[in-house]
Amino acid sequence: MKNSPILTPEELLIQWQGHRSLTRRTIKRFPDDKLFTFSIGGMRTFGEMCQELLSMTVPSAKGIATGTWTQFGEIEGAPITEPVQTKKELLEMWDWSTAKLEEFYTQTDPERFQQTDTAFGQWKGKVWWLLFYAIDNEIHHRGQAYVYLRALDIEPPAFWER
Amino acid sequence: MKNSPILTPEELLIQWQGHRSLTRRTIKRFPDDKLFTFSIGGMRTFGEMCQELLSMTVPSAKGIATGTWTQFGEIEGAPITEPVQTKKELLEMWDWSTAKLEEFYTQTDPERFQQTDTAFGQWKGKVWWLLFYAIDNEIHHRGQAYVYLRALDIEPPAFWER
Numbered sequence: 223m224k225n226s227p228i229l230t231p232e233e234l235l236i237q238w239q240g241h242r243s244l245t246r247r248t249i250k251r252f253p254d255d256k257l258f259t260f261s262i263g264g265m266r267t268f269g270e271m272c273q274e275l276l277s278m279t280v281p282s283a284k285g286i287a288t289g290t291w292t293q294f295g296e297i298e299g300a301p302i303t304e305p306v307q308t309k310k311e312l313l314e315m316w317d318w319s320t321a322k323l324e325e326f327y328t329q330t331d332p333e334r335f336q337q338t339d340t341a342f343g344q345w346k347g348k349v350w351w352l353l354f355y356a357i358d359n360e361i362h363h364r365g366q367a368y369v370y371l372r373a374l375d376i377e378p379p380a381f382w383e384r
Numbered sequence: 385m386k387n388s389p390i391l392t393p394e395e396l397l398i399q400w401q402g403h404r405s406l407t408r409r410t411i412k413r414f415p416d417d418k419l420f421t422f423s424i425g426g427m428r429t430f431g432e433m434c435q436e437l438l439s440m441t442v443p444s445a446k447g448i449a450t451g452t453w454t455q456f457g458e459i460e461g462a463p464i465t466e467p468v469q470t471k472k473e474l475l476e477m478w479d480w481s482t483a484k485l486e487e488f489y490t491q492t493d494p495e496r497f498q499q500t501d502t503a504f505g506q507w508k509g510k511v512w513w514l515l516f517y518a519i520d521n522e523i524h525h526r527g528q529a530y531v532y533l534r535a536l537d538i539e540p541p542a543f544w545e546r
Contacts, residue, residue, distance in 0.1 A: 227389045228396055229512045237516065245444075260426065262535030335390040345544075350391040354399065355544075361520055364544060365527025372425030374394040381524060382517075 231332050234353070235324065240384030241357055245275070245364050247379040250318065253370055254309045260370055268370055271363040272312055273305050279319045282341065282356045283326035286334060286349055291342045297322070325330050393494050396515070397486065402546030403519055404482050407526050408435070411478065413533055414469045422532055430532055434474055435467050435526040442479045444503065444518045445488035448496060448511055452503045459484070470478040 249272060251255070251293070258269035267273075277294040285291040295303050299322070306312045335350040345352065368378040391399070401439070411434060420431035428436075441455040447453040457465050461484070468474045499510040507514065530540040 226495045226498060228494070229390060229510070231390065233512070234390055237422050237513075241520075258502060262531050263487070263537070265531065265534050272492070275444040292508065312430070333388045348391070350395070350397070351399075358403075358523055359543070362527040362530075365524040366531050368524075369424050369528050369531040371428065381521070 229328070230265055231327075231330070231335075235327050238353075238357055239320065239324070239325075241360055241364075242279075242316070242323075244379060244381070245272075245360055246316055246320075248364050248371070249309065249312060250366050251376055251378060252309065253376075256370075257309050258307065258310070260374060262370060262373060265366070268367040269306070269309075269312060271366065272316070274362050275363065276306070276312075276315050276319055276358050278359065280322045280326070282352065283323040285339070285341055286353055287326040287330040289334075289339060292338075293342075305380070310383060316382075335369070385445060393492070394446075397489050400489075400515075400519055401482065403487070403522055403526075404441075404478070404485075405424040406541060406543070406546055407434075407522055408475070408478055410526050410533070411471065413472065413538055413540060414478045414529075415536070415538075418532075419471050419474070420469065423425075424532065424535060427528070430507060430525070431471075431474060433528065434478070437522050437525065438468070438474075438477050438481055440518050442488070442520065443484040444514065447501070447503055448515055449488040449492040451496075451501060451514075454523060455504075465499070466483050493526075 236265040247327050249268070252268060259268045280297050280300075281292055281294055284297065292301070300315070301318055302311055302315050305317050306315055335348070335353070338347065339349050339352065341352045345355070371378045411430070414430060420429050423429045441456055442452065442459050443456055446459065456462070462477070463480055464473055464477050468477055496517070497510070501510050501511050501514065502508045503514045507517070509517075535541045
């Protein structure tokens with residue numbers, strides 16, 4: 223059966239949320255005073271990287287579902303619209319994003335994944351690829367956070383647990 | 385059409401190979417004398433992480449295609465079966481793995497992706513998930529290599545180029 227799917231939309235959502243759950247646990251491992259201050263080699267702090275992830279996640283989920291790509295500040299209902307500055311604020315926004323992502327995702331017509339779109343007026347590709355980019359970018363930065371944690375002598379969460 | 389696929393097997397192969405290409409360029413950025421010596425926070429060197437990636441990639445592709453999960457040393461035709469020790473050896477094995485991966489992948493019946501299997505007698509899950517795990521693990525460790533490169537004052541390759 224050539225039409226056998228690789229994975230279903232439900233499975234992709236579980237995969238996405240599994241990664242978000244692991245990133246949340248990674249954020250939690252950081253001491254409050256290191257999340258927005260500690261970095262290596264002139265890179266951003268993990269807190270700043272998470273701000274980037276926040277700015278992509280819900281706007282991407284909305285763009286995927288609706289074809290309308292809006293900036294983070296224009297998404298309705300966000301409890302915090304400024305850059306987050308504390309671990310508490312970051313976790314609050316993370317949880318809001320996780321719920322909002324699911325809300326948009328479950329409204330997505332499965333035909334969208336094979337359509338071509340231009341994310342944020344800039345990145346053109348098939349919708350599945352735009353979604354994978356958001357997940358891959360999160361894995362990439364979380365991997366960097368693992369180095370920060372190890373350099374701080376803190377054990378990161380197990381990579382295989384989602 | 386509920387049967388619209390998220391992505392096709394051909395697209396997933398391009399995605400996988402795109403990540404391998406980016407990791408190859410990341411390996412190339414390391415100075416020869418740092419790849420197997422430099423690390424942060426007691427972690428493995430990036431050379432050692434790449435050995436792990438080598439040990440997973442072709443055996444995973446073989447397991448996905450055939451249902452037979454064998455250790456790296458038992459895969460026929462590898463030019464080097466011992467752990468690699470130099471950048472030259474690593475790149476040679478990387479290129480062999482990329483070609484071999486494609487050979488196994490193109491033999492894979494698309495129905496495999498939705499089947500459940502146990503990778504290496506240990507990790508049970510749907511075949512798509514086992515494949516995604518190999519890709520995600522590579523993204524994770526490559527993200528760590530970006531921190532090593534920045535700490536060495538070397539610019540990593542652009543994440544969005546594949």
